[in-house]
Amino acid sequence: MAGINKIAVFGACSTIAYETLKLFAKDGAAFYLCDRDEDELKRLSGDLSVRGAGDVGYSVFNALDERSISEAVENILSKHPDLDGLFIAYGTLPDQKRCETDIREMNKAFTINFTSTASILTQMADHFVKQKHGTIAVISSVAGDRGRESNYVYGSVKSALTAFTSGLRQRLCKAGVHVLTIKPGMVDTPMTADFKKGILFSQPDVIGKGIYNAILKKKNIVYLPWFWRWIMFIIRNIPERIFKKITL
Amino acid sequence: MKCNMNFESWGRFPKVAHIGELVPHTIRKVGEYLDSTEPPVLPRGLGRSYGDSCLNEGGYLLSTRHLNKFLGFNPDSGIVRCESGVSLDELLQVFVPKGWFLPVTPGTKYVTIGGAIANDIHGKNHHKAGTFCNHVVCFELERSDGSRILCSRDNNHDWFRATAGGLGLTGVLLWADIVLKPVHGPYIDMESIKFENLNEFSRISAESAEGFEYTVSWLDCLRDADKIRGIFMRGNHSEKTSEKDSDMLHSQPGFASFPFDAPSVLLSNPTIKLFNFLYYNKQRGKSLKSRVHYDPFFYPLDKVAHWNRMYGTRGFLQWQCVVPPADDNKAIKMILEKITENKLGSFLVVLKEFGDTEAQGMLSFPIAGTTLALDFPNTGQRLFDILDELDKLVIEFGGRIYPAKDARMAGSTFQKAFPLLDNFRKYIDPKFSSSFYRRVGRHDLLSGGD
Ligand SMILES: Cc1cc2nc3c(=O)[nH]c(=O)nc-3n(C[C@H](O)[C@H](O)[C@H](O)COP(=O)(O)OP(=O)(O)OC[C@H]3O[C@@H](n4cnc5c(N)ncnc54)[C@H](O)[C@@H]3O)c2cc1C
Ligand SMILES: NC(=O)c1ccc[n+]([C@@H]2O[C@H](COP(=O)([O-])OP(=O)(O)OC[C@H]3O[C@@H](n4cnc5c(N)ncnc54)[C@H](OP(=O)(O)O)[C@@H]3O)[C@@H](O)[C@H]2O)c1
Numbered sequence: 152m153a154g155i156n157k158i159a160v161f162g163a164c165s166t167i168a169y170e171t172l173k174l175f176a177k178d179g180a181a182f183y184l185c186d187r188d189e190d191e192l193k194r195l196s197g198d199l200s201v202r203g204a205g206d207v208g209y210s211v212f213n214a215l216d217e218r219s220i221s222e223a224v225e226n227i228l229s230k231h232p233d234l235d236g237l238f239i240a241y242g243t244l245p246d247q248k249r250c251e252t253d254i255r256e257m258n259k260a261f262t263i264n265f266t267s268t269a270s271i272l273t274q275m276a277d278h279f280v281k282q283k284h285g286t287i288a289v290i291s292s293v294a295g296d297r298g299r300e301s302n303y304v305y306g307s308v309k310s311a312l313t314a315f316t317s318g319l320r321q322r323l324c325k326a327g328v329h330v331l332t333i334k335p336g337m338v339d340t341p342m343t344a345d346f347k348k349g350i351l352f353s354q355p356d357v358i359g360k361g362i363y364n365a366i367l368k369k370k371n372i373v374y375l376p377w378f379w380r381w382i383m384f385i386i387r388n389i390p391e392r393i394f395k396k397i398t399l
Numbered sequence: 400m401k402c403n404m405n406f407e408s409w410g411r412f413p414k415v416a417h418i419g420e421l422v423p424h425t426i427r428k429v430g431e432y433l434d435s436t437e438p439p440v441l442p443r444g445l446g447r448s449y450g451d452s453c454l455n456e457g458g459y460l461l462s463t464r465h466l467n468k469f470l471g472f473n474p475d476s477g478i479v480r481c482e483s484g485v486s487l488d489e490l491l492q493v494f495v496p497k498g499w500f501l502p503v504t505p506g507t508k509y510v511t512i513g514g515a516i517a518n519d520i521h522g523k524n525h526h527k528a529g530t531f532c533n534h535v536v537c538f539e540l541e542r543s544d545g546s547r548i549l550c551s552r553d554n555n556h557d558w559f560r561a562t563a564g565g566l567g568l569t570g571v572l573l574w575a576d577i578v579l580k581p582v583h584g585p586y587i588d589m590e591s592i593k594f595e596n597l598n599e600f601s602r603i604s605a606e607s608a609e610g611f612e613y614t615v616s617w618l619d620c621l622r623d624a625d626k627i628r629g630i631f632m633r634g635n636h637s638e639k640t641s642e643k644d645s646d647m648l649h650s651q652p653g654f655a656s657f658p659f660d661a662p663s664v665l666l667s668n669p670t671i672k673l674f675n676f677l678y679y680n681k682q683r684g685k686s687l688k689s690r691v692h693y694d695p696f697f698y699p700l701d702k703v704a705h706w707n708r709m710y711g712t713r714g715f716l717q718w719q720c721v722v723p724p725a726d727d728n729k730a731i732k733m734i735l736e737k738i739t740e741n742k743l744g745s746f747l748v749v750l751k752e753f754g755d756t757e758a759q760g761m762l763s764f765p766i767a768g769t770t771l772a773l774d775f776p777n778t779g780q781r782l783f784d785i786l787d788e789l790d791k792l793v794i795e796f797g798g799r800i801y802p803a804k805d806a807r808m809a810g811s812t813f814q815k816a817f818p819l820l821d822n823f824r825k826y827i828d829p830k831f832s833s834s835f836y837r838r839v840g841r842h843d844l845l846s847g848g849d
Contacts, residue, residue: 166424166465177493191425194468201469201479202493341424 162241170359564760
């Protein structure tokens with residue numbers, strides 16, 4: 152199987168991650184799962200095992216706790232010295248309105264969604280460079296393509312993730328390591344529970360399948376579903392003098 | 400969450416408004432929601448029930464779509480433990496490649512384990528295997544008072560019997576242990592035999608009961624009752640193993656989806672007659688043997704997503720009864736006569752002999768006898784009146800109507816046919832109710848229910 156065999160996942164219990172991991176489990180991949188709720192990690196590892204996964208281990212981590220990240224990284228690498236996959240899929244959707252007045256809330260959004268991820272990627276990059284192969288996949292978002300009034304805090308953390316993974320891709324490419332930036336549109340998950348679900352919403356299984364295929368095909372940047380590429384193309388190309396006057 | 404959300408059942412009738420939907424992502428959340436939500440609440444699987452048993456007008460639906468994890472599997476016993484929102488579709492995808500199949504399956508794979516238990520569903524193998532809950536070892540039930548009840552034949556058996564076929568009224572099923580059945584591969588060896596009248600149907604059915612695990616018949620009903628003809632299908636799991644990996648799986652409907660609400664001319668009697676004529680004559684000879692994948696054998700309708708839209712916005716009614724065995728198929732004949740007399744056309748008429756394995760649930764539908772199911776476009780009051788007359792016949796013959804498919808029977812029809820209802824009521828969760836229960840189940844309905 153040309154895919155990846157031993158995968159560490161941060162945010163393994165996220166809905167989108169689950170839909171992706173199901174497919175790798177069927178291929179018999181081994182997993183090391185990290186998320187912040189131990190009961191959920193146990194539940195997920197049982198499910199992936201039934202579906203055909205090889206060895207499944209897990210560690211609790213919290214993106215706000217730098218120490219728990221280093222511990223998780225250590226656990227992963229001591230368990231799987233030949234790890235060939237890293238998938239980052241946790242995140243929160245900050246309350247934009249609150250972030251406009253509450254600086255602590257805004258900083259927290261950056262720590263969870265960007266700083267902690269940059270830290271994980273930096274700590275793990277070395278392993279992949281030395282090993283000279285493997286795939287790193289990171290969930291960013293279409294929201295990072297242009298900051299918008301309604302959610303520019305989320306937009307800018309995702310924008311930072313997109314830029315970070317783009318640079319990392321250039322760097323690791325030379326060592327034969329692949330980096331995938333995933334940009335989903337709106338997906339029906341707990342993160343968007345309070346949103347009214349219009350026709351632009353996708354089901355998580357569609358996104359999971361898209362991520363699985365993009366990893367196997369070694370894509371660099373993938374919009375999911377595909378039509379978001381064109382929607383964002385249009386949004387990116389609205390001249391700023393017009394853009395600033397509309398509400399999006 | 401105060402929004403007016405519309406949910407439909409598969410028959411798209413009745414149309415009712417709900418206050419909202421609760422979507423727990425974890426088992427823990429189920430309890431939190433039950434604790435903090437104003438009643439009435441009703442669990443909801445994939446909404447494949449036709450009538451109003453999966454609706455809760457003016458209340459909440461608690462969706463199990465994220466309670467979709469497998470919790471364990473024992474390859475020695477074939478017992479899988481899974482959460483109640485796991486669908487049969489997903490179970491097949493994971494287990495057919497490992498050589499296991501569902502012990503009982505309905506005519507669609509898009510139902511959940513919770514729904515399968517709460518309606519104690521039956522399949523084409525009822526004469527051999529009984530109902531779904533005959534293959535359930537145990538399950539856990541969460542009640543709105545925060546208690547959890549582990550139910551099996553040895554433990555809390557009364558709760559097991561109330562919840563199996565209990566229409567979601569006794570609490571939320573969290574997970575269940577189900578005994579799967581070993582198979583060699585994904586194929587079914589099947590045979591279809593044409594029959595020209597009901598006596599011939601009964602003869603073939605009796606002949607097939609022993610040697611065939613699956614039996615079912617399709618009927619052409621827009622003909623005189625004494626000229627009822629149809630096709631008897633019978634099959635067994637084939638010993639042939641899979642030819643290619645992709646054959647292990649079934650395909651998803653993909654682009655074959657009914658795109659809009661159909662105009663009513665599609666459903667007129669001439670169209671139905673033509674359809675039935677073509678269907679009957681598709682097969683030239685008297686009998687035909689073939690080897691087919693399980694997907695078209697069990698789930699021919701799943702090929703087209705949203706096929707229920709074919710019946711237009713007014714929706715449709717399915718009517719399914721079972722009547723105890725009687726000489727000369729008297730009850731079935733009288734029912735079919737009434738249907739032809741009134742020129743009620745139906746595309747999908749299904750006839751099957753149930754076996755005598757006793758169902759576990761207090762409200763389980765199947766009893767020994769013959770079951771007949773028909774689909775009717777919702778044409779309004781005249782149809783309702785005729786169906787009431789059919790119900791009367793069924794009750795006279797000691798039969799019953801299937802709640803999972805019902806949107807209109809009278810309270811008395813339900814209460815006469817399910818004698819354990821009184822006992823069942825003791826197990827209903829005080830926070831739970833459904834449109835169906837309020838319509839036909841409440842104890843104060845009997846007097847004025849006719
Ligand atoms: C094309 C088609 C063919 C069919 N063929 C057959 C057949 O051959 N035999 C047969 O028996 N049925 C058949 N059915 C009916 C179907 O199998 C049942 O209605 C089944 O219960 C639907 O399951 P669901 O997951 O969609 O549940 P829903 O319809 O959403 O709910 C059904 C009931 O289960 C309860 N419920 C759901 N989940 C839980 C839970 N976790 N805890 C407690 N209660 C719960 C609900 O409250 C409700 O009362 C068919 C339906 C269709 C559309
Ligand atoms: N849903 C969308 O519309 C959408 C669109 C584009 C991109 N995305 C991105 O897709 C990814 C997955 O999101 P999802 O939609 O699948 O949402 P989800 O199911 O809500 O998953 C989010 C996950 O992140 C975890 N998490 C939150 N805060 C954390 C913290 N401090 N430390 C560790 N883990 C934490 C959550 O754990 P708990 O369950 O314990 O809170 C949960 O497992 C995210 O990066 C998201 O930004 C989503």
